[in-house]
Amino acid sequence: MAEPDPTSIAGKAFPLRDAFDHVVVGAGEAGIAAARAAAAAGEKTLLVDEHPLDPGLFGLDIPYLFGARFDAAIQNADRMEERIVAARPTLMAAMEEGVQVALGTAAWGGFMKGQASRTLPKPLLGLADREAAWLVTFDRLTIATGARDVVLPFPGWTLPGVMGARGFDAALRLYGAFNGRRIAVLGGDALAAQVIATARNAGLDVVAHRETPTPLRIEGREEVTGLSWLDRAGWRDVACDTVIMAVDTVPMVDLPDLLGCTIRWDAAFGGFVPQGSGAIAIVGDAAGTAPAARLAWLDAAFAEDHALVCACEDVTAGDLRALRPPRYLDAAGPQAGLGALGLLNQDQVKRLTRAGMGPCQGRRCRESVHALLSRDGVAPLASHRAPLRPLPLSVLAALEEDPALRANWTGWFGIAAQWLPHWEPAPEDAEYIGGRLSGEDVVK
Known part of the structure; x- marks a missing residue:
């Protein structure tokens, strides 16, 4: 046996x-x-x-x-x-x-x-x-x-003061910690109407409401100072300290x-x-939310290739369309591009471009990336792995383990050379015993 x-x-x-x-x-x-x-x-x-x-x-x-x-x-x-x-x-x-x-x-x-x-x-x-x-x-x-909130990658969306409908509601009604005063709202459905009603009930100034997709810019250098948009009369602008994206939410x-x-x-x-x-x-809402015109808004935000989709990893819409590797790799030219490779999995694109691999874990760019991938069909869902929330190592270290589990957790599938430098191959007789690498040529 x-x-x-x-x-x-x-x-x-x-x-x-x-x-x-x-x-x-x-x-x-x-x-x-x-x-x-x-x-x-x-x-x-x-x-x-x-x-x-x-x-x-x-x-x-x-x-x-x-x-x-x-x-x-x-x-x-x-x-x-x-x-x-x-x-x-x-x-x-x-x-x-x-x-x-x-x-x-x-x-x-x-x-x-x-x-x-x-x-x-x-x-x-x-x-x-x-x-x-x-x-x-x-x-x-x-x-x-x-x-959670759907994020629209319009110019300036990463500025402090750009919020989602759920973020605004939590900061204002759940935490009582919202510190804005003059707000502009993007979105034309029930979600936007609810945001506007909540804001006005709290005595906030709703200075603009853009109900339909249009080219727009969120103004400011260190934080939001205004919103500009293009209509039939040309570019218009309004001063505000908060822009609330109330276009859509996703379970x-x-x-x-x-x-x-x-x-x-x-x-x-x-x-x-x-x-x-x-x-x-x-x-x-975890089982589904009301439909909204999300795609039209995302299309307006993607109008230019330089639209920043993944702020954590500095990936633009153009980078995604061309499947360019991260700039810091200094890799040669654009890759084949989305259209040439068929319907891609979002996890594949994450590995190729790093879009969605940052500290927000894709929550701010997931829908934008998915929309770009789904022009010829619905791209597969990006996978989720534990931990689902960023946790300090001290918190995870407090998780108790059975001694029998702790003894072998460092041996990934029993691979003895896991922790050795790649230039030092493990001896043939090396093995994990009690979680420690054995072998005369390894343990000095």
């Missing part, structure tokens, strides 16, 4: 913080309702929500396009938690009904029994706050993570995709939408 592979997870324990009948991710209206229903049915229920965010995630526009238009109050986690509870009064009702609520807690990973993890006894959910990461098991999972599909849910393209529901199955249910 062959000896078991020491690098396999078979027969090894995963230290768990807790086990739940039902976990709900996302404490918006749909998530709170699902958690309360589960508790009423007698299920041991956990409701987690990543708000209040770590201040560093605001700067990375995760999960929304915040555009640096928030005040210093976000640094005070306790104060922000109080504001979130006040903005969502049914949270208190959920707690009183027995739901365990964890705010400021992100779902960074999920692990189901499958081809690469057949030995998992139960599904696992990876959670983390600002101090530590941990694992819980669940029998049922409801994903209510909502939707957050990262966690469903990671857990193996079916993700299908449906333009009538905001693009890629996930489908729950078995132990996983998807509710609220």
Whole structure:
């Protein structure tokens, strides 16, 4: 009988913080309702929500396009938690009904029994706050993570003061930390109307509303100072400190995709939408959003090849159309281009151009890149991998491991030479023992 592979997870324990009948991710209206229903049915229920965010995630526009238009109050986690509870009064009702609520807690990973993890006894959910990461098991999972903003790559879109509709709503109503005054709104559907109504109810000045796609520029050097657009009379402009992109939102599909849910393209529901199955249910905006004229707006933004699509990696629309490698590689000339290679996967384009490989993890450019790839059909969904949120190494280091797991985690598929310099080949007798590389010629 062959000896078991020491690098396999078979027969090894995963230290768990807790086990739940039902976990709900996302404490918006749909998530709170699902958690309360589960508790009423007698299920041991956990409701987690990543708000209040770590201040560093605001700067990375995760999960929304915040555009640096928030005040210093976000640094005070306790104060922000109080504001979130006040903005969502049914949270208190959920707690009183027995739901365990964890705010400021992100779902960074999920692990189901499958081809690469057949030995998992139960599904696992990876959670983390600002101090530590941990694992819980669940029998049922409801994903209510909502939707995120679609970003339009018009000139000036990277300036502080350019926000998405979800980012504006969270900064204003959830955190009470919005620090703008004069706003301009892009978008002509219900989403834009909701933004305008919310702004006016808060006493803000809505100085411009562009309802249809047109060439435009967001003005400013260090932050937004105005908006300019082209109409029949020529270029017009207005002074403002905030531009809100309220053209469209898309369901957050990262966690469903990671857990193996079916993700299908449906333009009538905001693009890629996930489908729950078995132990996983998807509710609220995470299951689909209202359609909008997103493509026409993106076309207007892509009018020039120098339109900056991926700000993290400095990739333009022209770079994507030509599939140019990153400039810092100093590689020779343009590649074959999109049209010559057929329908490409967004992951392929990411590796070729680095578009979507930056610290925002593609949240600001994913829809723009996908639109450019989908001229001859709908390009496949870009993949998602854990961790779904940027986590400090100190937080991941706090995740406890079984000694048997820790002993072999450095041996990737048992490759003994993994940590050796490429100019020092491993001896034939080298192997991993207890997580350390052995061999007389290797260990000095």
